[in-house]
Amino acid sequence: MNASSSPRPGSAEVRFDFEERTLDNGLRVILHEDRSAPIVAVHLMYHVGSKDERAGRTGFAHLFEHLLFQGSEHVGHDEHFKLIQNAGGTLNGSTWFDRTNYYETLPSSHLDLALWLESDRMGFFAPSITQEKLDNQRAVVKNERLQSYENRPYGLAFETVLQLAYPEGHPYRHPTIGFMKDLDEATVENVHEFFDLYYGPNNAVLVLAGDIDTEDALARADRYFGEIPARPRPEPVAVPAPSLEGERRETIADRVHVPRVYLMYHAPSFNDPEFETADLLTHLLADGKSSRLHRELIYEKRIAGEVHAFIWPTESLGMFFVVATARPGVSAAALEEGVLESVAGLRGGRLDDDEVGGARNRARRALVGQLNSVGERADAFAHAAVLRGDPGYVNEAFPRYRGITRDDCASLAEGLLGSDGRMVLHVVPAE
Amino acid sequence: MSGALDRRRPPPVGSPRPIELPAFQRFDLDNGLRILVAESHKLPEVSLRLIVEAGAAGEPPERGGVGALTGRLLTEGAGERSALEMAAWLDRLGAAFSAGVGYDVATLSMHFLSDVTGGALDYLRSVVREPAFESDEVSRVRQERLDEIERNLDEPSVLADHRLIRTIYGDHRYGRPAGGERETVAKLDADAIRQFHGSRYSAAGAVLIVCGDVAGTALHDAVAERFGDWPGGTEEAASLGAPPDVEPGGPVLVDRPHSAQAEVRVGCTGLPYGGDDFFPATVANAILGGVFNSRINMNLREDKGWTYGARSSFHFRRGPGPFVISAAVESGAVSGAFREIQAEIRGLVERPPDEAELGLAKNALTLSLPRQFETPSLVTGKVATQQIYALPADYWETYVDRVDEVTRDQVVEVTRSRLEPESMTLLAVAAESDVRPALEELGEVRVESAEP
Numbered sequence: 098m099n100a101s102s103s104p105r106p107g108s109a110e111v112r113f114d115f116e117e118r119t120l121d122n123g124l125r126v127i128l129h130e131d132r133s134a135p136i137v138a139v140h141l142m143y144h145v146g147s148k149d150e151r152a153g154r155t156g157f158a159h160l161f162e163h164l165l166f167q168g169s170e171h172v173g174h175d176e177h178f179k180l181i182q183n184a185g186g187t188l189n190g191s192t193w194f195d196r197t198n199y200y201e202t203l204p205s206s207h208l209d210l211a212l213w214l215e216s217d218r219m220g221f222f223a224p225s226i227t228q229e230k231l232d233n234q235r236a237v238v239k240n241e242r243l244q245s246y247e248n249r250p251y252g253l254a255f256e257t258v259l260q261l262a263y264p265e266g267h268p269y270r271h272p273t274i275g276f277m278k279d280l281d282e283a284t285v286e287n288v289h290e291f292f293d294l295y296y297g298p299n300n301a302v303l304v305l306a307g308d309i310d311t312e313d314a315l316a317r318a319d320r321y322f323g324e325i326p327a328r329p330r331p332e333p334v335a336v337p338a339p340s341l342e343g344e345r346r347e348t349i350a351d352r353v354h355v356p357r358v359y360l361m362y363h364a365p366s367f368n369d370p371e372f373e374t375a376d377l378l379t380h381l382l383a384d385g386k387s388s389r390l391h392r393e394l395i396y397e398k399r400i401a402g403e404v405h406a407f408i409w410p411t412e413s414l415g416m417f418f419v420v421a422t423a424r425p426g427v428s429a430a431a432l433e434e435g436v437l438e439s440v441a442g443l444r445g446g447r448l449d450d451d452e453v454g455g456a457r458n459r460a461r462r463a464l465v466g467q468l469n470s471v472g473e474r475a476d477a478f479a480h481a482a483v484l485r486g487d488p489g490y491v492n493e494a495f496p497r498y499r500g501i502t503r504d505d506c507a508s509l510a511e512g513l514l515g516s517d518g519r520m521v522l523h524v525v526p527a528e
Numbered sequence: 529m530s531g532a533l534d535r536r537r538p539p540p541v542g543s544p545r546p547i548e549l550p551a552f553q554r555f556d557l558d559n560g561l562r563i564l565v566a567e568s569h570k571l572p573e574v575s576l577r578l579i580v581e582a583g584a585a586g587e588p589p590e591r592g593g594v595g596a597l598t599g600r601l602l603t604e605g606a607g608e609r610s611a612l613e614m615a616a617w618l619d620r621l622g623a624a625f626s627a628g629v630g631y632d633v634a635t636l637s638m639h640f641l642s643d644v645t646g647g648a649l650d651y652l653r654s655v656v657r658e659p660a661f662e663s664d665e666v667s668r669v670r671q672e673r674l675d676e677i678e679r680n681l682d683e684p685s686v687l688a689d690h691r692l693i694r695t696i697y698g699d700h701r702y703g704r705p706a707g708g709e710r711e712t713v714a715k716l717d718a719d720a721i722r723q724f725h726g727s728r729y730s731a732a733g734a735v736l737i738v739c740g741d742v743a744g745t746a747l748h749d750a751v752a753e754r755f756g757d758w759p760g761g762t763e764e765a766a767s768l769g770a771p772p773d774v775e776p777g778g779p780v781l782v783d784r785p786h787s788a789q790a791e792v793r794v795g796c797t798g799l800p801y802g803g804d805d806f807f808p809a810t811v812a813n814a815i816l817g818g819v820f821n822s823r824i825n826m827n828l829r830e831d832k833g834w835t836y837g838a839r840s841s842f843h844f845r846r847g848p849g850p851f852v853i854s855a856a857v858e859s860g861a862v863s864g865a866f867r868e869i870q871a872e873i874r875g876l877v878e879r880p881p882d883e884a885e886l887g888l889a890k891n892a893l894t895l896s897l898p899r900q901f902e903t904p905s906l907v908t909g910k911v912a913t914q915q916i917y918a919l920p921a922d923y924w925e926t927y928v929d930r931v932d933e934v935t936r937d938q939v940v941e942v943t944r945s946r947l948e949p950e951s952m953t954l955l956a957v958a959a960e961s962d963v964r965p966a967l968e969e970l971g972e973v974r975v976e977s978a979e980p
Contacts, residue, residue, distance in 0.1 A: 204898065240857065387618075
C-alpha cells in the first residue's frame with residue numbers, strides 16, 4: 098500500500114454499541130446489535146465460581162456446569178445438545194474461580210430456542226435432577242480430571258500453584274475441577290442447596306449479541322426470564338489478600354522429559370486500573386520472538402524450549418505467571434536463574450519506547466482477534482458486567498492499551514516483579 | 529410473540545435469513561500467483577493466508593520433516609535482516625505470522641490490524657522470497673524442533689496419534705507426522721532446506737487469500753508490486769502412492785507406565801477430500817462421532833461415564849488420510865470402549881438413522897455455515913480448503929444442497945464399504961499392567977514401548 102492510501106499506523110479504532118437493562122427480577126440484560134451475519138450469541142453468566150464452594154464441597158460449580166446440560170423440567174435429558182445442534186448452533190459452558198457461564202451461538206431465527214433452554218434451567222431445574230444423572234456426570238467429571246490434569250504432562254502443576262499462592266482455607270486455593278473425594282461425596286441434596294443459593298436471575302447477566310433488534314430481543318428475554326422469581330442475594334465470599342512477605346517455593350516430579358519452571362507474582366485483578374499494564378508486561382516478556390524471554394532464553398542463552406507469560410483476570414486478586422520449559426540437559430535451577438534475569442530486565446529503566454510500542458500493537462491486535470465473533474463479544478460483555486460491574490469496559494480496553502507508556506510499564510514491573518511474595522514451582526522429571 | 533408462554537415444547541422457529549457467503553474478487557498474476565480478496569470492514573483487522581505447494585507429501589522420503597523445518601526457518605533471517613531483526617520487525621507491527629505445514633501444502637498465515645497492511649505485506653514478501661537459511665540458524669532451529677518433538681511425545685494423546693498412523697500406513701508418508709520424526713529431522717542441513725525452498729516455494733500454484741479491512745484493487749496493486757516478479761517455476765503437485773494394505777493384527781498397546789488414564793484410538797485408511805463418497809462419509813461421521821450428540825459420545829460419555837468425550841473424524845487430504853475415533857477413557861474401561869466403538873460402527877449399518885437423526889447430522893453441518901464464515905480468519909480458512917483441494921468454485925455455495933442430498937441408504941452403504949470395524953486398528957496408550965489382561969480378550973496384544 099502506498100502511504101497515501103494507508104491509514105496511520107496505530108489509528109485503528111474499535112467500538113461496539115450496546116444497551117444494558119435490568120428486568121424486574123434483577124436479571125441484567127446486555128444487548129449488542131451486529132446484523133452482519135444471521136447468527137446470535139446467547140451468553141448467561143452466573144456470579145458463582147469455585148471460590149464460592151465450601152471446604153469438602155469442592156468442584157460443585159463445575160459439576161453443576163455438567164448437570165445443567167442434563168435437562169430441566171420441560172427439557173428432556175439429552176435434548177439440550179440435540180436441539181442446539183439440530184439448529185446448527187454451538188454451545189458450551191465453563192467454570193472459573195469467580196463465575197460460571199453457559200452459552201450458545203446459533204442462527205438468529207432460533208433465538209427463542211436458546212432463551213427457552215436457558216430460562217428453563219434457571220427457573221425449572223431443581224425437579225429434574227436425579228441420582229442417576231449425578232452419578233453419570235460425576236464419572237464424566239472424574240474422567241475430565243484424569244484427562245486434563247492427572248494424565249497430562251505438567252498437569253498437576255496447577256494444583257500446586259494454588260497451594261503455593263493461597264493459604265489454607267483461602268477461597269482461591271482449590272482447583273475448579275475439585276478434588277475426587279469431594280466429588281464422591283456429593284449428594285442430590287447438596288446439589289439442590291447449591292443451586293438455590295447461586296442460580297437466581299439476580300445473580301446472573303444475560304448477553305444477547307448479534308443479529309437482534311434491541312427492543313425486540315429485550316422483550317423476548319423478559320418473556321422467558323421475567324417470571325423467574327428473584328432469590329436472596331448470596332453473601333459475597335471474602336477474599337483476603339495474601340501475604341507478600343518472602344518467597345515460597347515447591348518442587349514436584351512428573352512423567353516428563355524436561356523440567357519446567359513456574360514463577361508467580363500476586364498482580365492487579367481484572368478490576369484494577371493497572372490490569373492492562375500488567376497484561377502488557379506479559380506481551381513484553383513472551384509474546385513474539387523479539388519479546389524478552391524468547392530472545393534471551395530461547396535465542397541467546399538457549400536454555401528454554403518454550404516460554405509463556407500470562408495473567409489471570411480474576412475478580413479479586415490477580416496472578417501473574419511466567420512459565421518456561423527447559424531444553425534437554427538444562428536444570429530447573431539454571432532455567433530459573435535465566436528467567437529471573439529476564440524478568441529483572443523489565444525493572445530498572447531498561448525498557449525502550451519501541452519495545453513498548455510493539456507490545457502495545459500486539460496487545461491491540463490480540464484484543465481485536467478476541468472480539469471478532471459475536472460469541473467472543475458476548476463473553477467479553479458478560480465478564481465486564483459480572484466481574485467489573487461495567488459492560489462498557491469492552492470499549493475502554495482498546496484505548497487503554499494505546500495509552501500505556503514505557504514509564505507505566507517500568508514502574509509497575511518495579512513493584513510487581515520483585516522477590517517479595519514471589520512463588521516458584523519446579524516440575525522435574527520423575528527419577 | 530403474543531399469547532401465554534408454553535414452556536412444554538420448544539418455541540417456534542423464526543424465519544431464517546438466507547446464507548450470504550462473502551464475495552471474493554479474483555486476480556491472476558502472470559507468474560501464476562492467484563489473489564482472492566474479500567472486503568470486510570466490520571473491524572480494522574486483516575487475515576491473510578498464502579498457500580504454497582510445499583507440503584510434506586512432496587518431501588523426499590529420507591528428508592521427512594524438511595517442509596516443516598523450512599516453514600519454521602522462513603522467519604529466521606531474510607534479506608539483509610538477521611533472525612532477531614526479523615522478529616523485531618514483525619513484533620513492532622504487532623502482526624502475527626505462522627507457517628503451518630501439512631501433508632498437502634504450506635500455509636503462511638498472518639493476522640494484523642489494517643493500519644499496518646503495507647508493512648505486513650513487506651514482511652511476507654521478505655520471508656517468502658529471500659529467506660537466508662544460514663547454517664547457524666538452521667542448526668539452532670533444527671535443535672529446537674528436535675526438542676519439541678521430544679516434548680510433544682510426553683503428551684499421551686500425541687503419542688497415540690503418532691503410533692496409530694504408523695500402524696495403519698506403515699512406510700507410506702501418512703504413516704509419519706507431517707512435521708517429521710527425530711531420525712530424519714536430525715539429518716536436515718542448510719542445503720536440504722535451501723533445496724526444498726528453491727524447488728517448492730514458487731508462484732506457480734500459489735494462492736494468496738485475504739479477508740478483512742482492505743480495498744480489493746488496492747490490495748491487488750500492493751501484492752503485485754511485491755510478488756509480481758516472484759518466479760513461477762513449474763507447478764508439480766506432489767503425488768503420493770496409494771497407502772499399503774496393512775493386515776490388521778490384535779490390539780496395539782503402547783506401554784506408558786504410571787498412566788492415570790488410557791488414550792484409545794480406533795482407525796483405518798479413510799478418504800481423500802472431495803472424492804467419491806465424500807458427502808455421505810461426512811454425514812455418516814456426524815452421526816457416528818462428529819458432533820456431541822453422535823452415537824459414540826452418547827454411549828461412552830453420557831451412558832457409560834467412561835470418558836470426558838469421544839469423537840470421530842475423517843482426516844480428508846489430497847490422498848486418503850485416516851479415519852480416526854479417539855477418546856481418553858479410564859483405564860478399566862479400555863476393552864469395553866473398544867467393543868462399544870466397534871458395535872457402534874456395526875450399528876450404523878444394522879440400525880440406520882431415522883429421519884430425525886439423519887436430519888440432526890445434516891443440520892449440524894449446514895445450518896452452522898454462517899457461523900463457520902463469521903470472522904476473517906474463518907473465511908480465509910474456508911476458502912483455503914476450497915483452493916487446496918481444487919474443489920468447484922461454488923463449493924461452499926452448493927455445500928448445503930450436497931449435504932441435504934445424502935440419503936439414509938448412502939450413509940449405510942458408505943459405512944459398510946469404508947468402515948469395517950473388524951479390520952480397523954485398535955490402539956491404546958496406557959500402563960501395560962493396568963490394561964493388558966482386558967486387552968487380551970480382544971486378540972493377541974502387540975506391546976510397544978512409549979519411548980521412541
